[in-house]
Amino acid sequence: MERAEEFSLTRNAGLVGISKFVNILGLLAGSMILTRLLSRSEYGNYEQVWLVYNSILPLVGVALSSSIYFHSPREDRRAVYSSAVAAATIVGVAAGIVLAFLAPVIAHWFGADALTGYIRIFSLYAVFSAPSLMFESIFVNERKVGFLLWGNVVLALLFAASILAAALFYHSLTIVFASIAVIGGLKSSFLIYFLVRSRNLSSAKFLPLMKAQAIYALPILVSGIAGTISKQVDRYLVSFLFTPDKFAIYAIGAKELPMISVITGSASAVLFPVFSELSSREARGKFMEIWKNSISKTGFFLLPLMVFLLFAAGDFMNFFFGPKYLPSAAIFRIFLLVLPLRLAFYSQALFSFGKQKFYMYTSIAEMFVSAAASFFLLRIYGLEGAAIGKVAVTYLQVMILVAVLAVLLRANVVQMFPWMKLFRIVAISLVALLPLVFIRGFLGEVYVRFVVECLVFAACFGGVALATKSVKVISFRKMQFVVN
Numbered sequence: 001m002e003r004a005e006e007f008s009l010t011r012n013a014g015l016v017g018i019s020k021f022v023n024i025l026g027l028l029a030g031s032m033i034l035t036r037l038l039s040r041s042e043y044g045n046y047e048q049v050w051l052v053y054n055s056i057l058p059l060v061g062v063a064l065s066s067s068i069y070f071h072s073p074r075e076d077r078r079a080v081y082s083s084a085v086a087a088a089t090i091v092g093v094a095a096g097i098v099l100a101f102l103a104p105v106i107a108h109w110f111g112a113d114a115l116t117g118y119i120r121i122f123s124l125y126a127v128f129s130a131p132s133l134m135f136e137s138i139f140v141n142e143r144k145v146g147f148l149l150w151g152n153v154v155l156a157l158l159f160a161a162s163i164l165a166a167a168l169f170y171h172s173l174t175i176v177f178a179s180i181a182v183i184g185g186l187k188s189s190f191l192i193y194f195l196v197r198s199r200n201l202s203s204a205k206f207l208p209l210m211k212a213q214a215i216y217a218l219p220i221l222v223s224g225i226a227g228t229i230s231k232q233v234d235r236y237l238v239s240f241l242f243t244p245d246k247f248a249i250y251a252i253g254a255k256e257l258p259m260i261s262v263i264t265g266s267a268s269a270v271l272f273p274v275f276s277e278l279s280s281r282e283a284r285g286k287f288m289e290i291w292k293n294s295i296s297k298t299g300f301f302l303l304p305l306m307v308f309l310l311f312a313a314g315d316f317m318n319f320f321f322g323p324k325y326l327p328s329a330a331i332f333r334i335f336l337l338v339l340p341l342r343l344a345f346y347s348q349a350l351f352s353f354g355k356q357k358f359y360m361y362t363s364i365a366e367m368f369v370s371a372a373a374s375f376f377l378l379r380i381y382g383l384e385g386a387a388i389g390k391v392a393v394t395y396l397q398v399m400i401l402v403a404v405l406a407v408l409l410r411a412n413v414v415q416m417f418p419w420m421k422l423f424r425i426v427a428i429s430l431v432a433l434l435p436l437v438f439i440r441g442f443l444g445e446v447y448v449r450f451v452v453e454c455l456v457f458a459a460c461f462g463g464v465a466l467a468t469k470s471v472k473v474i475s476f477r478k479m480q481f482v483v484n
Contacts, residue, residue, distance in 0.1 A: 022149065026156030028320070030163040034176070035252070035321045037167040044244030046173060047251040048110055049118050051235055052099070057126055057133065060091045065137035066351060067213040075209060078202035081138055081195060083210040085131050092130020099123040110239045114173075121177040129184025135191050142200070151190050159183050233367065234374040234386040241378065250383050252321055253331025257309070260302065260342060271345055275352035284409050288416070291349065291409075296421045298343045300465075303422065306339040307429035308457050311436060315450040334387040338394055343422070346401040353408050359401075366397045428468065432460035 034043050064084045100123040107115035139148035162179035166172065195201050238250045271294055278287040309316055313329040313336070321328070350359045370393040377385030406416055436453050443449035 022156050023152040026152075026159040029156075029160035031252075031255070032320055033160070033164050034167055035325060037171070038173070039245075040248040040324060041244045042173060044246075044248035044251065045112055045114055045118060046176070047248060048112065048115060048239055048244065049122050049177065051232060051239070051251075052106060052119065053122065053126065055232055057092065057095055057130070060088060060133060063218070064088055064134060064213065068134065068137045068141055076202060076205070077141065078200050079205050079209050080213070081134070082201045082203065083207075083213055084134050084137075085192070085195070087210055087213065088133045089130045092127050092133070095130075096123040096127035099126055110244075112244050118173055118177055121174055122181065125177070125181040125184045128181050129188055131188040132184065132191055135187060138191065138195070138200075142198075144194075147194060151187070155183060155187050155190075158186065233371045234378075234390045237371070237374055237378055237386055238383065242383075246383065249325060249328050250331055250386070252317070252325045253328030253383075254335055254387065255332075256335075257305065260305075260339065271348055275345075275348055278352070287349075288409055288411060291344070291416070292418045294345065295343045296418045299418075299422050299425055302339050302342060303425045304429040304432070304457075304461050306336050307426065307433060308454075309333075310336055311433055312450065312453055315446055315453065318446045319450040330384055331387050334384060334391055337391055340422075341394060341398045344402075344417070346398065346405065349405055350401065350408075355404070355408070358404065362397055362400055366393055369393050369396070424468075425465075428461060428464045431464055432457050435460055 034046055038046070064087055068080055068084050100120045103116045103119035103123070106119060107113055135151070136148060139145065139151075159180070162183060163176055166175040166179045235247070235251060235254060239247050242250075271290070274290060275287065278284075278290070310333055313333045314326060317325050317329045317332065347359055350356070370390055373389030373393050374386040375389075377389040379385070381388065402413060402416065406412055409416070435456050439452060439456060440449065443452060
């Protein structure tokens with residue numbers, strides 16, 4: 001049974017999760033709009049531009065955010081914020097220049113000449129949005145999750161509205177990317193306004209802190225780049241070897257569900273500072289307690305989601321992206337098999353023990369092995385082969401990370417995971433799936449059927465979980481619950 005003192009962590013993670021969910025809903029809404037208003041080739045170009053951007057800039061944000069969490073308890077946090085925002089801005093400007101310069105080369109690699117203009121317009125987003133890479137970490141560190149939530153709500157609405165207007169009235173990806181760049185500038189302006197208004201900027205120890213943050217963040221950044229390229233290597237291979245039309249099908253199927261990054265990202269943002277503190281005190285028992293509690297709570301959401309979507313993958317694709325993307329369902333099912341690996345927070349745990357370099361080495365190794373596996377299986381099985389290779393190598397990497405963490409925590413694999421809780425969640429999910437088999441035979445319209453399937457599954461899962469006392473809800477308002 002989980003201890004009451006951990007409820008505050010759950011609540012904070014929940015609030016951060018809501019803000020992440022709102023932000024990701026904006027991105028999902030943009031994809032839903034564009035898949036219906038653009039051809040598959042045009043939408044493939046849209047995904048290719050994001051593929052290039054996501055391989056670099058967001059990772060700078062992750063690395064510098066980690067340095068904020070690490071240095072804030074040890075230094076003047078105002079100076080930490082100032083140096084982190086300045087570093088992110090410098091990297092953003094440099095990345096924007098590089099993207100604009102290399103746009104023709106990238107377009108040639110992908111075999112899509114139209115990408116040159118799109119990437120050059122999007123390079124403005126890299127510049128304008130750079131300070132906002134610190135958006136979440138600063139608000140979380142300041143315990144201003146309300147600001148984080150409302151800021152993301154407004155920005156998500158503006159993002160979706162601007163994409164709708166640009167695509168509907170101009171039918172131009174150039175205008176779409178220009179609108180996205182403006183939204184990125186607004187997000188950065190909101191953050192800087194908050195820092196100035198709250199007097200959270202300081203020039204004290206500016207250069208020494210920037211150097212210290214760079215030293216801490218560099219292994220995380222390198223491992224992040226290697227890890228992201230590894231995660232995206234299958235997409236790069238499909239882009240190089242297939243047309244934008246085929247890439248659009250693969251990109252939609254390989255798209256991560258909003259709920260996954262919301263749950264894991266919000267939990268990791270809250271847990272990382274806690275892990276760091278506990279590891280510094282060598283409080284391994286408490287570390288293990290919080291580690292296992294976080295896994296059981298994350299599993300309570302992600303495992304049922306996996307079971308449901310393995311069953312309803314086709315309806316999911318049709319509902320959100322239209323019948324043009326039904327072929328993406330097979331790829332989507334393969335990537336759903338990664339969800340059990342997303343229950344634990346391996347990188348945060350390793351970083352808290354100062355094992356950034358080890359994680360970097362494993363990420364680099366995964367990048368090369370994943371590329372080889374995806375390329376080999378792509379040649380044999382087509383688009384599905386690239387997905388199979390990526391998933392298989394991800395399982396191999398996680399097995400290595402778990403083994404190292406077990407040594408650091410002086411535990412074995414059996415002790416590190418709440419196995420019985422996870423098996424019970426899967427069993428309840430399978431039971432909740434049974435009514436959907438009968439529903440599918442009576443409802444033909446996908447927009448009605450998918451909504452009914454979601455509601456029935458959620459009701460059955462929640463009902464069985466409560467009836468079997470597998471979960472105890474303490475407070476809906478405070479998002480407090482216990483996984484028994």
